[in-house]
Amino acid sequence: MVDSDRAFLDPVLVLGSGIVGSAVSEHLTASGRRVVAASRRNPGYLTVPWVRCDVSDADNVSSVSSSVGAGTVVFAHGPSDPDGLGGGKAIGPWRVHPLAARLFSRAVPAARMVLISTDNVFSDAAAPVPESARPVPRNLYGRCKRLAELHIEQTVGALIVRVSLVYQHGTAGGAGHGLRETFPQYCQRMLAEGNRLELPWDQWTTPVTAMDLGVVMAELLRQGTSGLVHVGGTRMLSRYRWGVEIAEANGYCAGRVTAVARQASRWASRPAMSCLCTERSDLPEAVYRLIGRSDRCADRSGARTQLQAAAGH
């Protein structure tokens, strides 16, 4: 058996069972991989085998690593929500990211490391960011994810996938269903509860569904892709514009959604432009159907013009 066969047959250990981890686990399983999911609590909704593991605990990491015998480790654990952690002003919770990267690369040095990273490794850009851009994190979340990246990229065959905002359609998942509430679910809930929505016009994303991310990850692992890949959706949206679309699609008056400045909103710690695109030309064709490419990322939304105008005032 050659090494690449062995890597395919050995289980994939997916760290984290939240929005990203559960979607990745499900799609890797559907693509024929053996998957074991790990988190501190069994979320109850997983369809794959699960083990308890605190990725910041060296003893836990070492016992789970030897019991699972993973050929690939996917880092999809939290924390992941700077808005929910008071803008991410305390470094404590974020240290888990570089720590887990260090512990697992020591515990399973022969395994292939796959890190799900974030657009938060960039500060304010003027357009969707490709892989060649230099990371300059704006917040502690981004800084700690960047430290994890620096660690993982030194391992053999490593894959680092920076992902834009991940969401789910409709009310599947979210609060009450075990998963964290995503942005569109927040908008829907607020509108359903009769609230007005104040959303930043100057915080732009290239959102990607959890399902699309699962498909992309399964394809990248099937192909054995390594290096750095940017995964953003094919549309660039401000949170305000997205909120208006959600209101209209659900039969609410769009006038209940008001545009505010990012700094005055709960998304103040985010970069103005958290949009990603890929400039790689060697990815599987199925991936290109789902993600934004740098040669097709013309700024049709006017985001750049609007942000420049705002900066000039």
Ligand SMILES: NC(=O)c1ccc[n+]([C@@H]2O[C@H](COP(=O)([O-])OP(=O)(O)OC[C@H]3O[C@@H](n4cnc5c(N)ncnc54)[C@H](OP(=O)(O)O)[C@@H]3O)[C@@H](O)[C@H]2O)c1
């Ligand atoms: N969601 C997005 O929009 C997005 C975008 C880009 C990148 N990402 C990246 O994707 C990763 C996961 O994000 P997510 O949105 O899926 O988060 P999530 O829904 O909040 O899920 C986080 C998962 O990690 C587990 N976890 C947290 N701390 C842990 C620990 N110390 N040990 C083991 N498991 C732990 C949680 O379960 P327990 O609490 O039970 O342990 C949960 O299963 C993050 O690293 C984030 O940087 C997410």
